[in-house]
Amino acid sequence: MPLPPRPRAPLVALLLLLTVAVGPGGSGCRRAARPDLGQDRTVEAGVPVELGSREEGAAAVTWELGDDTAPQKAARLSHAFSRPGTYTVRALDEGEEVGRVQLTVVPRPVLRAVPATAQTVLWVPQLRGHVEPLVDFYERLIGPENARRTLEEAPLVSLMLRGVTGGSTVVDPEEGFGFFLLPEFDGVVALLGVTEPAAAMEAVSKELRDAGHQVRPQADGSARVMPSEGGSPMLLFEDRGYLYLAVPENPEEPEEGQVARAQLAVTPDVEVARRAVKALTGPGLSEDALLGELRGKVAEGSVYLYSGARPEPMEQGEEEGPVRGFFASLAxxxxxxxxxxxxxxxxxxxxxxxxxASALLEQAALGPLAAAQLSVPPEELAKLAFGSPGSPRRERTLERWRQQGLDAEPLLKALRGDVGMLVYFDAPAFFRKFIQDKRPEPRGTVVVEAGLTSSEPVLRLLERQLQDTSLRFTTQKLPDGVVYRTRLREQPVELRITSQRATLLAGEVLEGRPRGDVGAALRQRFGGEAFGAGHVSVMVDLGQLRADLSAPESVPGVPQGQLAAAQAFTGALLDQLTPLDSAFLDFSQAEGGARLKGRVSLRSEREVSR
Incomplete structure (x- = not known):
C-alpha cells in the first residue's frame, strides 16, 4: 500500500499555532473560566463563605451575590451574608454565566459565637419572642421607669431592646444575646447578633460616649473604651455577625498592709477575650457534651444559664467536689x-x-406568710458548712467553737436533719400598734422546729449560753424536756426542748386559725414534692399578707373608721412597694444530680386595677 504523502512544513506550523491559540480540543472560540462554587448548601449569617478557585493564576470572574451588594471581580471571594434568606450566587465571565450556587443563610446561634472554653454563659437564644416577655415581667416587677433606666445603662442591652422594638435595624432579632465568662479572662464578655457590624459598632460607641466614656477607635476596627470613672479599659469588637463587649473586672481596693501586693496585680487583658473569640471555629459551645446531656432535663425557657464545673485547688484532706455542671432555664x-x-x-x-420531712409542717396553722424546710442529713450538712471530717477547714472551725466553750461534734450529731419554719402575720396586733404609734411595725409569729436524736447536747449548750446572758427568762421542767420563756421587743419568746424536737415560738400564740397539713397545701400549690422529705424548700407569700391586712372587720380597742383608714393606707403602701404575689424555691436530689425549681408570681392585672 502506498504511504500517504508527508504534510508540508508550513502546514504543520500552522496547525501548531492554531492549537496554541484555541487550546486543546478548541473550536476556535474563547474558553470561559469556570470557578468552583461547590454544592447548594446552608450557611450561617455573618460567617464568611469562600467562593472560587484556590489555584494560583486562576481567571477572575464577576460575582453577583444576590444580596444587594455590588458585583465584585476576583478569582476567589470571601463574603458574609448579613441577613437570613435564600441567595443565588452567580459567576459571570464577560456577561456569560459560568456557574451558580444557591445558599440558604440561617441565623447564627448565639452559642456558636461563644468559645468552647467558656465556663459560664447566660443567653437568650433568639431575641424575637424571648426578650419581650422578659422585659414585660421586669417592668411589672420594678416599674417601667426603673426598668428602662436600669436596662439603658448597659450599652448592648439598650441596642438589643431597640432592635426588638423596631427602633434599630442593625440588630438581628432572629439571633441571640448573652454574657459569658472565660477561665483565662478576668471579666465578663457580652455579645449581640447584628446585621450591620459597622453601624452597630458606631451605635454602641455613641451610647458609650453619651454616658461619659472615652471611645478610641483602633486601626483593626475595634474600639477601646476608657470608663468615665477610671479603671481597666473595655474592648468593643465585631466577629462573624456578633458584636462583643469585653468588660474586665477592676482590681479590688487593697486592704491595709496589702499595698505592695495590689501594685503587682496584673490588669485583666481584654485582648485575651478577643483572641478567644477570633480563634473560635466550628460549633463553639453549642455542642458541649455536658450541655447537650442536660438540655433534655430542663424545660424550655426564654433565657438560659449554663455553667461547667471548674476545678478548684483543694486543701489536704478535702474531697474533690462531685458537681459536674449546672443548666437552668427561666420561662x-x-x-x-x-x-x-x-x-x-x-x-x-x-x-x-x-x-x-419536718413534722412542724404536717400539723400547723394554715395561711403562713412564709415557710421553709431543710431536710438534709446532718453529717452531710456539716461537710458542706465546715468541711470534711479531719480536713484543715473543719479543724479550724471546730477550734473556734472550742475557744467559745462549745463542743460542736455532739451538737451536730444530735440533729436529725429536718428543720421547719413558719411565719404568720398578726393583723389585729399590727393595726393596734400602728394606730397607737402612727407608724407600721411588723407583728406576727415565727415558729422554728428542728428534729432531734438527743436533747442532752442541746440542753448543755443552752445552759452555758444562758449563764452568760443578761436576758431575763424563766424555766419550766416538763416530763420529757424543758421550756424557756422570755420577752424580746415586747413579744413573748418560748423555746421548748424535748427528746425529739426543739421548737422556738416567737410572738403571740396562734389562736383562731384553722390547722392542717401546711406541707400538703404548699405541694398542691407549687407542684412536685416540695416541702417533703429530702427537699430544701422556701416560700414567701405576699398575697397572704394582703389578705391578712384586709381581713379584719373589727379590732378590739380600735375605732372602725381608723381601722378602715389604716387598712387602706397599708394596702396601698404595699402595692406601691411591690407587685410581688409570691416566690418559691425548691432543691431536691435526683438521679444524676439534683433538681432546682422556682417561681416568682406577680399580682394579676385584674387585682391591680381593683
Whole structure:
C-alpha cells in the first residue's frame, strides 16, 4: 500500500499555532473560566463563605451575590451574608454565566459565637419572642421607669431592646444575646447578633460616649473604651455577625498592709477575650457534651444559664467536689417567672443520704406568710458548712467553737436533719400598734422546729449560753424536756426542748386559725414534692399578707373608721412597694444530680386595677 504523502512544513506550523491559540480540543472560540462554587448548601449569617478557585493564576470572574451588594471581580471571594434568606450566587465571565450556587443563610446561634472554653454563659437564644416577655415581667416587677433606666445603662442591652422594638435595624432579632465568662479572662464578655457590624459598632460607641466614656477607635476596627470613672479599659469588637463587649473586672481596693501586693496585680487583658473569640471555629459551645446531656432535663425557657464545673485547688484532706455542671432555664409569662434547673454530679449528692420531712409542717396553722424546710442529713450538712471530717477547714472551725466553750461534734450529731419554719402575720396586733404609734411595725409569729436524736447536747449548750446572758427568762421542767420563756421587743419568746424536737415560738400564740397539713397545701400549690422529705424548700407569700391586712372587720380597742383608714393606707403602701404575689424555691436530689425549681408570681392585672 502506498504511504500517504508527508504534510508540508508550513502546514504543520500552522496547525501548531492554531492549537496554541484555541487550546486543546478548541473550536476556535474563547474558553470561559469556570470557578468552583461547590454544592447548594446552608450557611450561617455573618460567617464568611469562600467562593472560587484556590489555584494560583486562576481567571477572575464577576460575582453577583444576590444580596444587594455590588458585583465584585476576583478569582476567589470571601463574603458574609448579613441577613437570613435564600441567595443565588452567580459567576459571570464577560456577561456569560459560568456557574451558580444557591445558599440558604440561617441565623447564627448565639452559642456558636461563644468559645468552647467558656465556663459560664447566660443567653437568650433568639431575641424575637424571648426578650419581650422578659422585659414585660421586669417592668411589672420594678416599674417601667426603673426598668428602662436600669436596662439603658448597659450599652448592648439598650441596642438589643431597640432592635426588638423596631427602633434599630442593625440588630438581628432572629439571633441571640448573652454574657459569658472565660477561665483565662478576668471579666465578663457580652455579645449581640447584628446585621450591620459597622453601624452597630458606631451605635454602641455613641451610647458609650453619651454616658461619659472615652471611645478610641483602633486601626483593626475595634474600639477601646476608657470608663468615665477610671479603671481597666473595655474592648468593643465585631466577629462573624456578633458584636462583643469585653468588660474586665477592676482590681479590688487593697486592704491595709496589702499595698505592695495590689501594685503587682496584673490588669485583666481584654485582648485575651478577643483572641478567644477570633480563634473560635466550628460549633463553639453549642455542642458541649455536658450541655447537650442536660438540655433534655430542663424545660424550655426564654433565657438560659449554663455553667461547667471548674476545678478548684483543694486543701489536704478535702474531697474533690462531685458537681459536674449546672443548666437552668427561666420561662417568662405575663404574671409569672418559672425556674427549672438541674445540677449534674459524678456521684449522689449528700452521699445519697436522706432526712425526714419536718413534722412542724404536717400539723400547723394554715395561711403562713412564709415557710421553709431543710431536710438534709446532718453529717452531710456539716461537710458542706465546715468541711470534711479531719480536713484543715473543719479543724479550724471546730477550734473556734472550742475557744467559745462549745463542743460542736455532739451538737451536730444530735440533729436529725429536718428543720421547719413558719411565719404568720398578726393583723389585729399590727393595726393596734400602728394606730397607737402612727407608724407600721411588723407583728406576727415565727415558729422554728428542728428534729432531734438527743436533747442532752442541746440542753448543755443552752445552759452555758444562758449563764452568760443578761436576758431575763424563766424555766419550766416538763416530763420529757424543758421550756424557756422570755420577752424580746415586747413579744413573748418560748423555746421548748424535748427528746425529739426543739421548737422556738416567737410572738403571740396562734389562736383562731384553722390547722392542717401546711406541707400538703404548699405541694398542691407549687407542684412536685416540695416541702417533703429530702427537699430544701422556701416560700414567701405576699398575697397572704394582703389578705391578712384586709381581713379584719373589727379590732378590739380600735375605732372602725381608723381601722378602715389604716387598712387602706397599708394596702396601698404595699402595692406601691411591690407587685410581688409570691416566690418559691425548691432543691431536691435526683438521679444524676439534683433538681432546682422556682417561681416568682406577680399580682394579676385584674387585682391591680381593683
Amino acid at each position: 417568662a409569662r405575663p404574671e409569672r417567672l418559672d425556674l427549672d434547673g438541674f445540677l449534674a454530679s459524678t456521684r449522689p449528692l449528700l452521699q445519697g443520704g436522706s432526712a425526714p
